[in-house]
Amino acid sequence: MEEALERIKFSEVAAALKDTDHPFPPRLLRGFSDLFPRDIKEFIPIWQDTSITRKISLLEDLEELTEKDTLVCFDEVAKAVINDLDPRVRVLSIRxxxxxxxxxxxPILIELMLEDVDEGVRSTAASLLGHFVYLGELEEISDTVKISAVKNLLDVVLSEEVSQVRMRALESLGYSSHPKVPALIKAAYDSKENLWVACALCAMGRSADDQWFxxxxxxxxxxxxxIKFEAARAAGELEIPTALDHLFTMVEEEDFDSEIRLAAIWSLSQIGGREVKDKLQELLRDSDSEEEIEWLEKALENLEISSSSDGLNFLNFKPQGNVDDEDEDDDLDDLDELDEDDGFGDVDFDSLDEDDDDDDEEDD
Known part of the structure; x- marks a missing residue:
């Protein structure tokens, strides 16, 4: 075990990256974790000479590794390549x-969201900004930074940007406690466009607000x-107890889409209760799908964690309204100035969605 955790020398990683005659060795991927400034200085010119195919393959492998190993951190590599000439590389670096x-x-993500020529880059940047809105609501980053993110996300939602980018921006705003956000979510929900409705449900799930039950x-x-997938996921994130019967139906009927089924399983673990535990254990006994078994085991583990937290509901976080710092008060006032005159009072998403005309209306 000690040998497996030994830090890989970047000189070995650099040599392997230069060796274009062979695939990059998977065992060296961890060598990109937590790079020092001197390593980044050596890495950048090598990266510039690397083929696009090799760049994309490497970044995809790093992303896959982060999903399996929580100890690795490729932030420094991602920051170094976030302005790569190829948009696929930029998207992967953001992810x-x-x-x-x-x-x-x-500010880097805001610039990418507003200025990048590639729609995929702009939408991915808008999505990641939601993470920082969330951190801001938890007071883990400054209000000034959070407010900058929220202001620009609001601008994008109300702009004539392509729908994909505006949807990701609205989903990110789901984390925000700004009073104008619920009206935007409701307008998207009332849209006849299925993708906008799904987007609204995603934002609702992130809001920790029981008005959306x-x-x-x-x-x-x-x-x-x-829509069904996002509703199933939101039911868990909001911990809606009256959604249990619907979620039980989703996990009991085998003809349900697998992604919806897995979302329902996880949502059950978030809502919790004895009945949920019994159902998840029953599903685990009967399942013959490796993917579902792994997901059920994680759900049962999450259920145990939730039940041992003495009834604390982390989704019911309510941000404090009082800010002591005078400068921060000014920033919050600036954000409040985005009133109905800026378009919040009468948002018509359908009229802005000419590029979504091919979407089918939902069957009621």
Whole structure:
């Protein structure tokens, strides 16, 4: 075990990256974790000479590794390549920063969201900004940084940007406690466009706001798979106890889409209770799917963690309204100035969605 955890020398990693005659060795991927400034200085010129195919393959492998190993951190690599000439590389570098808490990334992400020529880069940057809005609500980054993120996300939602980017921006705003956000979520929910409805449900799930219980439950019966998936996920994130029967149906019927089924399993673990535990254990005994078994085991573990937290509901976090710092008060006032005159009072998402005309209306 000690040998497996020994730090890999970057000189070995660099040599392997230069060796274009062979695939990059998987055992050296961990060598990109927690790089020192001197390593980054050596890495950048090598990266510039690396083929696009090799860059993409490497970043995809690093992303896959982060999902399996919580001890690795590729933030420094991602920051070094975030402005790569190829948009696929830029997207992958943003995704590698999904767990980063470095608030210095916010202005970089805002610029990418607003200015990048590639729609995929803009939408991925908008998604990652939600992580920093969330950190801001937890007071883990400064209000100034959080407010900058929220302001720009609001601007994007109300702009004539392509729908994909605006949807990701609205989902990110789901974490925000700004008073204008619920109206935007409701406008998206009332849209006749299925993708906007699914987007609204995602934002509702992130809001920790019980005003959305009824809206989420209504869409658990949707015939649209995207809407049903987001409703199932939101039911768990909001810990809606009255959604249990719907979720039990989703996990009991084998003809349900596998992603919806897995979302329902996880949501059950978030809501909790004796009945949920019995159902998850029954499913675990009867399942012959390796993926589902792994997911059920994780869900049961999550259920145990939730039940041992003495009834604390972490989703019911209510941000403090009082800010002591005078400068921070000014920033909050600036954000409040985005009133109905800026378009919040009468948002018509359908009229802005000419590029979504091919979407089918939901079957009621």
């Amino acid at each position: 590698l920063l999904w767990e980063s808490e470095d608030s210095k990334l916010v 009824e809206f989420v439950q209504e869409k658990l019966d949707s015939n649209d798979s995207d």
